[in-house]
Structure formats: C-alpha cells, structure tokens
Amino acid sequence: MTYRDALREAIREEMLRDERVFIMGEDIAGYGGTYAVSKGLFEEFGAKRVRDTPLAEEVITGAAIGAALGGLRPILELMTINFSLLASDLIVNSAAKLRYMFGGQPAVPLVIRMPGGGGAQRGAQHSQMLESWYAHTPGLKVVMPATPYDVKGMLKSAVRDPDPVLFIEHELLYNIKGEVPDEGFEYTVPLNRGEVKREGRHITIISFSRMLHVTLQAAEELAKAGIEAEVIDLRSIRPIDIDLILDSVKKTNRIVIAEEGWKYYGTGQGLAALIYEYAFDYMDAPIQHVTSADVPMPYSKVLERAALPNKDDIIKAVEAIVPPALVGR
Amino acid sequence: MHMWSNELGLFGGNAIVAAQMPIAAGVALAAQYQGQDSVIVCFFGDGAVDEGAFHESLNLASIWKLPVVYICENNQYSMGMAVEKAWAVDSLLPRAAAYNVPGEQVDGMDVIAVYEAVTPAVERARRGQGTTLLEIKTYRFRGHSMTDPAYYRTRDEEQKWRATRDPIGIFERKLLELGTATQAEFDDNDARATQVSEDAAAFAENSPFPTLDDLYTDVMVDNSTALSYRYERN
Numbered sequence: 001m002t003y004r005d006a007l008r009e010a011i012r013e014e015m016l017r018d019e020r021v022f023i024m025g026e027d028i029a030g031y032g033g034t035y036a037v038s039k040g041l042f043e044e045f046g047a048k049r050v051r052d053t054p055l056a057e058e059v060i061t062g063a064a065i066g067a068a069l070g071g072l073r074p075i076l077e078l079m080t081i082n083f084s085l086l087a088s089d090l091i092v093n094s095a096a097k098l099r100y101m102f103g104g105q106p107a108v109p110l111v112i113r114m115p116g117g118g119g120a121q122r123g124a125q126h127s128q129m130l131e132s133w134y135a136h137t138p139g140l141k142v143v144m145p146a147t148p149y150d151v152k153g154m155l156k157s158a159v160r161d162p163d164p165v166l167f168i169e170h171e172l173l174y175n176i177k178g179e180v181p182d183e184g185f186e187y188t189v190p191l192n193r194g195e196v197k198r199e200g201r202h203i204t205i206i207s208f209s210r211m212l213h214v215t216l217q218a219a220e221e222l223a224k225a226g227i228e229a230e231v232i233d234l235r236s237i238r239p240i241d242i243d244l245i246l247d248s249v250k251k252t253n254r255i256v257i258a259e260e261g262w263k264y265y266g267t268g269q270g271l272a273a274l275i276y277e278y279a280f281d282y283m284d285a286p287i288q289h290v291t292s293a294d295v296p297m298p299y300s301k302v303l304e305r306a307a308l309p310n311k312d313d314i315i316k317a318v319e320a321i322v323p324p325a326l327v328g329r
Numbered sequence: 330m331h332m333w334s335n336e337l338g339l340f341g342g343n344a345i346v347a348a349q350m351p352i353a354a355g356v357a358l359a360a361q362y363q364g365q366d367s368v369i370v371c372f373f374g375d376g377a378v379d380e381g382a383f384h385e386s387l388n389l390a391s392i393w394k395l396p397v398v399y400i401c402e403n404n405q406y407s408m409g410m411a412v413e414k415a416w417a418v419d420s421l422l423p424r425a426a427a428y429n430v431p432g433e434q435v436d437g438m439d440v441i442a443v444y445e446a447v448t449p450a451v452e453r454a455r456r457g458q459g460t461t462l463l464e465i466k467t468y469r470f471r472g473h474s475m476t477d478p479a480y481y482r483t484r485d486e487e488q489k490w491r492a493t494r495d496p497i498g499i500f501e502r503k504l505l506e507l508g509t510a511t512q513a514e515f516d517d518n519d520a521r522a523t524q525v526s527e528d529a530a531a532f533a534e535n536s537p538f539p540t541l542d543d544l545y546t547d548v549m550v551d552n553s554t555a556l557s558y559r560y561e562r563n
Binding site: 022048053054056058059060061062063064065066067068069070071072074089090093094098099100101102103104105106107138139141162163191192238239240 | 331332333334335340341343344345348350351352353354355356357358359360362363381382385386388389392546547548549550551554555556
C-alpha cells in the first residue's frame with residue numbers, strides 16, 4: 001500500500017470511529033486534496049465532515065484550534081509546511097500555549113497535516129523542511145513518519161491524542177509502498193517512540209522522514225563494504241526518543257545524523273547536543289551531520305540535486321569516522 | 330488575560346491582537362457542527378481590525394454562517410495609534426459590507442443602545458443566520474497600560490470624555506430620570522462592587538505562590554510526553 005493510501009485509510013477509519021473527527025483544508029473536498037490524500041472522502045462523508053476552506057491559513061488554523069476547544073477532533077490539512085508560516089502565530093502562540101496559560105483547563109486535540117521537503121523542483125518557497133522551527137516550541141508534538149505502516153498508525157494516534165500534533169509528511173513519500181495490515185485491522189504507533197529500522201554494530205545513523213529511505217540505501221551499500229550500520233528512524237522529533245538513541249550510541253559509539261533540513265540550529269544539531277550531554281563518554285568519534293546545503297532551495301534541477309543530501313553524502317560521513325581497522329578492512 | 334472557565338464557556342483572553350477571532354470562529358464551528366444552540370461572542374479592539382486575522386475571520390464566519398458575534402470595542406487608540414490614522418475608512422460598516430455580514434455602529438457609552446444592538450445579533454446567530462459585526466464606539470479613559478503616560482493625546486480630550494461621556498454616569502442619570510432606580514441603590518451598588526474588588530484583591534494577595542512543581546504542569550495533557558518533563562525532571 002502507498003503512503004498516501006495509508007494516510008487516507010487512517011483518516012477514514014478515525015472518521016468512522018468518532019463522529020467528532022472531521023477534516024478541513026484547502027482543496028481537500030472537490031479537488032480531492034493537493035496530493036490526493038483525501039480523494040473520495042467528500043463523496044463518502046459529505047460537506048459537513050470534509051470541509052473545503054478559503055485559502056487563508058491563519059483563520060483555518062485558528063478555526064481548527066477553536067473547533068478542538070469546542071469539543072471536536074479536527075484534522076487540518078495545510079497544503080504545505082511552507083504555507084504554515086502564515087499560521088505560525090496560531091500554532092505557536094495559541095495551540096502550544098493555551099493549556100499552560102490557562103491553568104490546565106483547555107485542551108487542544110488538533111492534528112495539522114502538511115508535507116514538507118524538496119526534490120520535486122518546486123522552488124525555494126515550496127521546498128522547505130521547517131519542522132525544527134516548530135519542534136523548538138514546548139506544547140507541541142511534531143512527528144514525521146517515513147513508512148506507510150508508521151504513517152497510518154501514527155495518524156490514528158495523533159487523532160486520538162489530547163494535545164496539538166503537527167503531522168509532517170513529505171511530498172516525495174506519498175507514492176512509496178510498504179506493508180500495512182488490512183483495512184480494519186486495528187493498530188496504532190505511538191507518537192513518542194523512534195524505531196531501529198536496521199540493526200548494526202559499527203555505527204548508528206539517525207534519520208527521519210524521506211531521508212530514512214536514503215539512509216537505508218546507504219546502509220545497504222555500506223554493508224557490502226563490511227560496515228554494519230544501525231539505522232534509527234526518529235519518527236517523532238518532539239518528543240524525541242532519546243533513550244533509544246542513547247542505547248544505540250552505547251553499542252556503536254559512532255553517530256551520523258542525516259536529515260533534509262538545513263544544518264544550523266535545527267533538529268540534527270539539537271540531537272547532537274543531547275547526545276554529547278548524555279553520552280559523551282561513549283563517543284569514539286565526532287558526530288557527523290548530513291544536511292541540505294545552506295541555501296534557499298534552487299529551482300534548477302542540477303542545483304537542487306546538489307543542494308539535497310544523498311546516499312553518497314551519508315556513506316562519506318560514515319567512512320569519515322569508521323576506521324578500516326574497526327571493520328577489519 | 331489569564332481568565333478561562335470551561336464551566337462558564339469563557340475562552341480566555343489572547344495577548345496576540347486578533348488571534349481570538351479565528352479561534353472564536355472555530356468554537357462557533359464546533360457549536361454548529363454539534364447542533365448546539367450556543368452563540369460565541371468575540372471581543373476585540375480597533376487595533377485588531379488592522380490584522381489579517383480580522384478579515385479572514387469575518388470572511389470564514391460569513392461563508393460558513395457561523396454562530397459568532399464579532400464585537401469591536403473601538404476606543405479610538407490601538408495602544409497609541411489613533412484610529413483615524415490607522416484605518417483607511419472611518420467606520421466598520423464598509424468592512425462588514427465587504428464580507429456580506431450585517432454591521433452596525435453603536436454608541437458604546439449608551440448601555441441601552443449596546444443592549445439593543447447585541448441582542449438581535451445574538452438571536453440572529455442562534456437562528457443559524459450567521460455572524461454580525463458590531464462597532465461599539467467608546468473611549469479608553471486611562472493609558473494603554475500602567476506605564477503609559479499617553480503623550481499621543483491631550484489631557485483636554487480625556488477630560489472631555491470623562492466629564493460628558495462616562496457610560497455609568499449616563500446610565501445612572503437615565504435611570505434616575507425614568508424613576509426606575511434611586512441614588513441610594515447606585516451607592517449601594519458601588520459599595521458592593523468595591524467590596525467584591527477588594528475581596529478579590531485580598532484573595533489574590535493572600536494566595537500562595539505556585540510551587541516549583543507547577544513549573545512543568547500543564548504543558549501537555551499527558552505531561553509525561555513533554556520533552557522538558559522527561560529530561561529536565563529526571
């Protein structure tokens with residue numbers, strides 16, 4: 001099943017399970033969703049529960065917050081994370097803070113779905129990974145599932161979660177395929193746990209979202225050269241499953257962080273700081289950090305490819321800190 | 330600013346000007362969706378009208394016929410910026426027309442006029458006919474905050490409003506004229522209001538400060554999933 005279909009199944013199952021669950025967003029009803037995630041849902045559930053909105057990110061985000069405060073379980077689709085900046089005031093200043101500011105009375109059980117990422121020649125204003133901006137903020141959960149299985153299980157968890165969850169997808173993930181249990185088989189994936197997607201003993205590569213797949217390809221190739229890389233999929237970047245990471249650090253003593261976002265002040269650097277803070281004594285080499293180039297995303301195909309991190313970048317980073325002697329070469 | 334009551338249906342203040350307007354639309358959507366007959370009343374100042382959220386909210390409330398009444402308390406200054414310098418038009422009526430919702434300008438210093446404008450707006454929302462935009466014209470007697478010396482306007486102007494347009498004074502004179510209340514009743518009311526305020530202040534002064542455990546309380550519903558709670562508390 002594709003990532004897209006897994007998302008749609010999760011939405012549909014949650015809407016069937018709970019009358020309070022509804023979806024709203026730009027072009028999600030008649031158009032079927034910019035990335036066709038909600039295709040068919042309008043026909044099945046009607047205009048009350050599948051709501052097309054004006055192109056106005058600020059009010060639709062605020063309205064989703066208000067609907068959550070009013071007892072509903074909204075799933076808001078923002079067309080891309082780039083446009084969420086127009087709604088960032090409501091996300092950061094209201095959704096993340098109301099419960100704390102008002103003595104624990106309000107709850108904001110809201111899911112905001114939106115894709116980020118580049119690689120499809122969408123240009124600088126449509127290709128960003130902005131998850132770190134939001135993950136900085138206490139009061140939010142920020143998850144970035146990479147596989148069809150995880151995306152379905154985590155969306156179901158997000159809908160049932162009592163707090164605001166930013167559910168960040170990736171444009172280039174919608175068509176990927178993976179095993180998902182048959183429709184109706186009930187399972188969820190927790191919002192606060194990463195997962196070891198491949199076991200290894202020489203090095204740990206930490207990744208999430210689309211870069212997980214690039215990382216798994218790199219690990220496959222490294223294995224041919226005798227380097228056994230452990231691959232961790234963060235799945236959630238807030239909260240971050242630091243225990244899982246520390247266990248792996250203690251085993252491999254070497255870390256590469258591979259992410260599509262920019263290098264400075266983001267998720268990878270925050271993670272590196274946490275690893276140095278809690279596991280410095282276990283580290284045998286400096287952490288290597290694979291990211292996009294520190295530029296706005298270029299439109300040119302050639303330059304975009306150069307700006308995005310790829311498999312070879314990960315392999316190079318691994319080879320920089322895995323000495324041949326360690327793997328018996 | 331930090332007042333909220335699930336019991337009373339009070340959805341708090343918001344220190345981001347106009348952020349309450351989209352949220353109010355959403356609370357109204359929840360009422361409409363669940364078939365409740367509640368009406369949401371959303372207050373904001375003339376400064377909020379300058380924010381994009383005002384326009385987006387009026388539009389959404391209009392197209393979805395949301396049961397929300399938007400009430401602008403136009404006290405003529407957004408902090409220190411005079412409304413005539415900030416607004417391209419001199420009233421909210423053209424803005425109401427722009428979003429195809431009924432609008433009305435009301436003398437905010439006349440209690441009965443306000444009552445007579447708000448009541449039909451609430452009834453209209455309750456009947457499922459959607460939002461209304463009311464511009465309640467008023468004046469802020471004091472500065473914007475405790476530390477605002479109000480250099481942007483004259484003492485003369487303030488004095489004139491205080492002397493001639495005080496809404497409580499106007500209302501009292503009207504009731505006296507009509508013979509529906511006596512000066513003794515007003516004095517009694519004033520005394521009670523003063524007492525309530527003094528009791529509240531005393532309650533606040535005598536309440537204990539939060540404990541340090543409260544620092545991490547209520548970041549999330551399930552606080553164990555809050556990052557700081559998991560690491561800083563361990």
